[in-house]
Amino acid sequence: MSWMTKLYETYEAGMALDLSEEENLMPISHTMQNAHINIVIDGDGNFKRASVLEKTQIVLPATERSAGRSSGEAPHPLADKIQYVAGDYSEYGGKKNPYFEGYQSQLENWCASSFTHTKAKAVYKYISKKRVATDLINEHILFIDDQEILRGNWPFEVTKENPLPLIFKVLPKTKGEIEQGSALVCWTVEIPGDINSKTWLDDSLQQSWINHDSSSGGIEGLCFVSGKEQQVLAVNHPAKLRHTGDKAKLISANDMSGFTFKGRFTDTKETLKTNGSQAVGIGIEVTQKAHNALRWLISRQGYRNGDQVYVAWAVSGHKFPDPLTSSHDLFANAQIFQEPLKEEYNSKLDHTIDLGGYFAIQLKKYMAGYRAKLEPNEQIMIMGLDSATPGRMGIIYYRELLASEFLDRLHEWHQQFSWPQRITKEFVNSDSKKKSVKKVIWPVSSPIPWIIAEAAYGAVLKSNKTLKKSLLERLLPCVVDGQQLPKDIMLSAVRRASNRNSIENWEWQRNLGVACALFKGYYLRHPDKIKRREYAMALEEKRTTRDYLYGRLLAIAEKIEAVALGIGGENRPTTAARLMQRFADRPFSTWRNIELGVQPYMQRLQISRTGFLVNRKKELDFVQNAFLADDYTSDKPLSGEFLLSYHCQIQYWRNNKSDNNKDQSNKENNHES
Numbered sequence: 145m146s147w148m149t150k151l152y153e154t155y156e157a158g159m160a161l162d163l164s165e166e167e168n169l170m171p172i173s174h175t176m177q178n179a180h181i182n183i184v185i186d187g188d189g190n191f192k193r194a195s196v197l198e199k200t201q202i203v204l205p206a207t208e209r210s211a212g213r214s215s216g217e218a219p220h221p222l223a224d225k226i227q228y229v230a231g232d233y234s235e236y237g238g239k240k241n242p243y244f245e246g247y248q249s250q251l252e253n254w255c256a257s258s259f260t261h262t263k264a265k266a267v268y269k270y271i272s273k274k275r276v277a278t279d280l281i282n283e284h285i286l287f288i289d290d291q292e293i294l295r296g297n298w299p300f301e302v303t304k305e306n307p308l309p310l311i312f313k314v315l316p317k318t319k320g321e322i323e324q325g326s327a328l329v330c331w332t333v334e335i336p337g338d339i340n341s342k343t344w345l346d347d348s349l350q351q352s353w354i355n356h357d358s359s360s361g362g363i364e365g366l367c368f369v370s371g372k373e374q375q376v377l378a379v380n381h382p383a384k385l386r387h388t389g390d391k392a393k394l395i396s397a398n399d400m401s402g403f404t405f406k407g408r409f410t411d412t413k414e415t416l417k418t419n420g421s422q423a424v425g426i427g428i429e430v431t432q433k434a435h436n437a438l439r440w441l442i443s444r445q446g447y448r449n450g451d452q453v454y455v456a457w458a459v460s461g462h463k464f465p466d467p468l469t470s471s472h473d474l475f476a477n478a479q480i481f482q483e484p485l486k487e488e489y490n491s492k493l494d495h496t497i498d499l500g501g502y503f504a505i506q507l508k509k510y511m512a513g514y515r516a517k518l519e520p521n522e523q524i525m526i527m528g529l530d531s532a533t534p535g536r537m538g539i540i541y542y543r544e545l546l547a548s549e550f551l552d553r554l555h556e557w558h559q560q561f562s563w564p565q566r567i568t569k570e571f572v573n574s575d576s577k578k579k580s581v582k583k584v585i586w587p588v589s590s591p592i593p594w595i596i597a598e599a600a601y602g603a604v605l606k607s608n609k610t611l612k613k614s615l616l617e618r619l620l621p622c623v624v625d626g627q628q629l630p631k632d633i634m635l636s637a638v639r640r641a642s643n644r645n646s647i648e649n650w651e652w653q654r655n656l657g658v659a660c661a662l663f664k665g666y667y668l669r670h671p672d673k674i675k676r677r678e679y680a681m682a683l684e685e686k687r688t689t690r691d692y693l694y695g696r697l698l699a700i701a702e703k704i705e706a707v708a709l710g711i712g713g714e715n716r717p718t719t720a721a722r723l724m725q726r727f728a729d730r731p732f733s734t735w736r737n738i739e740l741g742v743q744p745y746m747q748r749l750q751i752s753r754t755g756f757l758v759n760r761k762k763e764l765d766f767v768q769n770a771f772l773a774d775d776y777t778s779d780k781p782l783s784g785e786f787l788l789s790y791h792c793q794i795q796y797w798r799n800n801k802s803d804n805n806k807d808q809s810n811k812e813n814n815h816e817s
Contacts, residue, residue, distance in 0.1 A: 147542055148369050148426070150525050151434035151441075153459045158437060161461050169440050171350050172432040173357040175206040176439070177388050179223065179344075180314050180327040181285060183276070187262065187335040189269025191279045196310035201388060202330050202344035205353040207250075208428060212380045214391045214535060219247035221254055221353055222267060222343060226286075227325040231274030236281070237293035240325040248272065259356040261349050263333040276329070285311060286324050296321035358429075363419070367427035369434070375427035382435040385529070385537070386442060386453055392537035394529075395431070438527075449594070452613045454541070454620065456526045464514055464524060464547065467623050471503075471558045472567060472589035475510060500681040503562055503588040511555045518547040526624055530613065540617060543624055550624070557623045561590040561665035563681060564795055565657040566650070584650075586795065588681060591658045593619045599658035600636040602647070628669045634662045638784035642728040644721055660791050663784035679785075683792040685766075690775035691782045694731045695789030696767045698724065701742050703797060704760050708745035711752060728786065732779045 158169045170176060179202045184192045204223040219228050227233055227240040228247040248271060254260060255268045270276075277294075280286040287295045287309060297320065302308045315322040331343045340346050358376075367375040381395040411422055438455075447454040447468045456467055465474055528541030545553070564586040572580045597605055597615045605612045621627040641659035644652040667677040684692070702720035709716065719741035720727070727734040749757040768776070 146544065147525070147527060147539065148430070148434045150459060150523070150544070151437040152369060152430050154441070154457060154461075155433040155437035157459055157461055158440065167444070170203055170436045171354060172429060172436065173206060173354045174203050174350065175211040175220075175382065175384060176201055176203055177223075177328060177384075178202075179204075179330040180311070181226075181280065181329045182332055183270075183280075183329055184332040184334060184341075185266055185270045187266050187333060189266045189273070191270065191275070192334065194280055194283045194285050196285060196314060197330075198310065198314055203350075204330065204344060205350070205357075207357065208378060209380050211432075212383045212393060214383070217241070217243045217246050219243055219250050221250055222264060222349075223328060223330040225326055225328050226277065226280075229271055229329050230276035230280075230325075231271065232277045233325055236277055236286075236288055237291075238277075238325040239294075239323055244271075244274075254353065254356050257356050257359070259352050259359065261352040262335065263331070263343050263346065263349055264352070266333045266335075267331050267343075284309070286327075287311070294324045296323065362428065365425045367430055368424045369426055369430045372427070375425075375429075377421075377425040378428045378431045379421075381426075381431050382439075385435065385439050386446075386448075386451070391534055392531035393535065394435075394537050394539070395426070396536065449613060449616050450609055452528065452530045452540075452616065454526070454528045454616070456524065458518070458522060458524050458547070460519075460522060462518055462522070464518060464550070465511075465554055467526060467550075467554060468593055468620075470565070470589045470592045470595075471507065471562060472565065472587045473592075474558075475506065500562075500588070503681070504559060507555060507558055507562075511551050515548070515551060518551075520546065520548045522547040524550045526620075528617070528620065541620055545624070553624060553626045556626060557665075558590045560668045561629075561661045562588050563590075563657055563661035563664060564791070565589045565591060565661070566653045568650075586657075586798070591661055593623075595654070596633065596637070596658055596662065599640060599655040600633050602640060626669075628671060629662060629666045631666070634659075634666045634784070637662050638787060641784075641787055643725045645717070645725070656787060656791055659784060660788050663788060679788055681792075683789075683796045687789070688770045689785065690771065690778065691785035692789040693767050693770055693775075694727075694735070694782055695786030695791075696793050697735060697764070698727055698738070698786070699790045699793035700760055700763050700767070701738050703794075704742050704749070704757070705745045707753065707756060708748045712748070728782050730779045731782050731786075732777055 155169060163169075179197050179200050181194060182197055183194045186192060202223065205221040207218070207221065210218040210220045224247060225240075227238060228243045230242075231244045231248070233240075233244065234242045248268075251264065251268050251271070255265050277286060281288055287298075289295050298308055298312050300306065311324060311327060312322060315324070315326055332341050333343060334341045343349055362376040362379070364374050365377045366373050367377065381393055383393050384390050385392070385394070441455045441457050442453055445455060445457065445466075447466075454468060456464075458464060524545050524547055526541065526543045526545075527539060529537055530540050531537040565588075567585050567587060567589075568582055569585050570580050570582050591599070593616050594612075596619060597612055600615070601611065605615075615633070618630050618633070622629050637655065637659040640647075641652070641655045647655070664679045664681075667675070667679075670676045683696075698720050702718045705718040705720065709718065719738050723734050723738055727738065746757060746761075
């Protein structure tokens with residue numbers, strides 16, 4: 145129950161924060177739900193008007209049972225569905241069970257208590273007339289057919305002059321029909337001198353219900369979260385954690401039928417009423433505050449992956465780096481980019497030396513800023529939730545880390561898995577008359593988990609949601625716990641980056657940056673210290689391993705052909721690009737085909753681009769001479785290392801235009817992009 149303790153503490157700390165009305169934590173004994181109809185009455189319970197609400201979420205009073213209801217009768221105390229609040233619902237052929245009597249009785253008890261409220265009394269007076277459905281039909285909010293039965297659909301032609309009634313738009317459809325009895329009604333009570341007539345925004349009304357609900361009593365016992373005795377224990381725990389329609393619960397113990405936990409407990413309905421549950425007891429106040437805090441955190445900073453949700457937070461409410469974002473996004477609005485660069489970085493970056501070092505300095509400064517704000521012993525929690533069924537939710541990941549430990553691991557992830565990544569950025573034009581311009585940039589950054597998943601498995605993720613969920617579950621420990629990256633994910637990303645013909649060029653460029661980052665990080669964390677390797681984020685001309693040299697050869701051959709095609713105005717893939725996958729599997733035999741294919745383009749460049757060709761030939765000779773004889777002639781498949789050298793060689797040319805090719809640089813770059 146450590147997670148619940150931390151959430152309970154977060155709620156208490158969150159209540160002390162200076163937040164706007166929209167950001168405030170939800171009070172206990174309340175729940176959040178979508179409202180569809182607003183009925184306006186006066187202080188004496190007389191109907192005035194009504195309207196349909198679109199996409200309106202309200203905080204409404206709730207009992208312990210109604211807050212987690214999924215079926216059966218469990219009325220909310222004030223705002224609820226037509227089937228509860230309308231005493232005349234069944235007279236119009238409502239398909240749902242009418243629960244008016246239970247709703248009326250519960251509201252009557254509240255109004256008769258010492259914690260009553262003027263607006264609650266006004267609502268009680270009105271609903272007791274049993275005219276809610278009739279008034280809404282007369283106001284053309286609800287609609288009936290010729291037999292005075294509530295319609296399930298709108299049979300008339302929809303035109304501009306006769307639009308579809310709003311109630312048919314806001315209610316969900318089941319088999320093409322709606323049930324108007326499902327519309328949730330909220331109340332506005334207009335009393336002279338009262339400036340806050342909407343009941344769901346009235347703090348005094350909320351506190352009135354909280355006081356009444358707290359005095360209702362219940363079975364007392366030891367709360368295993370707070371450690372306090374003689375606490376009123378919860379029987380039902382809240383739902384609606386991820387969204388207002390979420391029925392999955394983290395804690396559920398309705399084992400009176402089906403016997404999910406058969407043999408563990410001997411509870412019966414009778415013993416539960418007198419002695420409480422034999423399982424761990426949790427106080428009503430504690431569970432409501434903990435669940436409200438979790439709901440609040442998910443809505444503010446949760447990372448959603450379908451039904452799967454991850455959230456990270458500090459009990460104090462202090463901000464800290466998001467563990468599921470990229471280095472580039474972390475730095476996007478950071479002050480470090482507004483400061484003047486240090487003297488050694490004022491000149492143009494040398495991509496053979498400075499790229500990795502500059503990134504390391506920026507990352508260190510960024511993390512240092514958070515270390516100064518967070519106490520070293522402050523705790524940071526990361527929680528993952530998912531539901532296997534609509535009614536059951538589980539915690540699939542939970543960690544508590546000291547702030548210093550969390551920042552160390554995050555720093556390690558961004559440092560080890562950093563690599564130039566392809567990002568399209570929109571630049572606002574200084575001339576307001578001109579449109580903004582989108583440009584491709586290559587900042588050094590770690591890739592985010594969902595980009596890693598797409599780079600490794602591509603379109604398969606769209607049809608396989610289970611795979612996408614499991615990938616995120618496997619990647620998060622690599623970021624937060626410092627675990628080794630799963631080898632199959634790295635290899636899959638390398639394979640897809642080697643097969644550039646099956647996807648669009650922009651996607652391949654993105655996949656290439658991700659594959660390089662994963663390969664580099666994988667070998668930095670290799671469990672066998674002997675096999676660990678460190679790669680620079682720049683061209684390493686002194687590295688003479690076979691795979692690294694072959695990657696450089698592929699890049700040089702592609703550059704020669706790309707320039708020649710650009711000069712000739714031809715727009716087609718190069719031989720190196722077409723044979724890249726085959727080159728990765730059989731480098732020596734494929735290289736001979738690529739080398740022969742490049743010869744005609746060399747002849748084309750002999751006259752128009754002599755200087756450029758001479759430089760490329762020098763590079764070819766240098767790389768080929770660096771091979772050991774047996775390495776060069778081996779047809780053994782290449783590892784992902786060849787992608788690193790290939791990418792570094794391309795990046796070097798992209799950032800170094802002083803290579804006797806200034807006059808044609810635009811044509812070449814257009815062809816390569």
